[in-house]
Amino acid sequence: MPLIKRKHATAKAYVHDWLEPDQPGGINFFSGTIIALVIVSLFSLAMETELLRVDSGLDRAWLPLVQWINVAVVWIFALEFALRFWSEGENPRHAGVIGRLRFLAQPVTIGDVLAFAPELIAMLFFPSYTGMLFPAMRALRLFRLFKLARYVPAFAIVGAAVRRAWAPLMAALAVAAAQLYIAAMMLYFIEGATKPQAFGSIARAMWWAVVTLTTVGYGDVYPETLWGRVAAGLVALAGVGIVALPTGILASAFAEEFRERHEASQRALNDAQQEAAE
Secondary structure, eight states: OOOSOOOOOOOOHHHHHHHHHSTOOOHHHHHHHHHHHHHHHHHHHHHHHHHTTTSSSOOGHHHHHHHHHHHHHHHHHEEEEEEEEHHHHSSSSGGGHHHHHHHHHHHHHHOOOOHHHHHHHHHHHGGGHHHHHHHHHHGGGGGGGGHHHHHHHHHHHHHHHHHHTTTHHHHHHHHHHHHHHHHHHHHHHHTTOOOOHHHSSHHHHHHHHHHTTTTOOOSSSOOOOOOOOOOOOEEEEEEEHHHHHHHHHHHHHHHHHHHHHHHHHHHHHHHHHHHHOO
């Protein structure tokens, strides 16, 4: 598959075509490279956190190489963003100053910037504080997952399904919050005097309510009275609904999104076949 299929009049147009897949959700040489770099950078992050441990069983001689990989990835992502920002004017929606600001305001663009900018700024302007700043910045590398949303169709489907199900998900969250508060209040009134350390206030009982309603059940906090156990049983049964309700909503949204995308692709294929036949 050629890297660039179309002919362009300017270098900026070629760069823009190079940075974007030929088709939505498609994978070209560049997008495949970015996906590989994201995976490598997340793997190096996991290795770095292990190699920094004093009790690590791995050879610490690998640490400079792992850190060098991250530095290289930071610079590559910075260059990629600079080229993307420069060439984005070829997109009519992002032409001009207002268009570029619209481009920068996109969630996926913000994720792109956070994936490299904080560490790059620290390396360039605060090198003496690198040891103190980098541990906190390692968490920002998770924003590199947002880069996958540009190229991996599965991420786009996840985002579309969540947007589709946003209203019912918020309703499910409101129901869950109400159940959580009611469960904590019940155990506060029933068990507050018996076990004040765990249920002496509604705020303290919240931990038990969260663990029980989500069906995790750590067992570190539990009621001891008869009525407390009866209430806990009812809360545990209600917790099944808390887990099942958003799961069903998302499953329905995913199925609907897949169906609509499949139908759209089939229509596009039929239209292309009809045009070829004519």
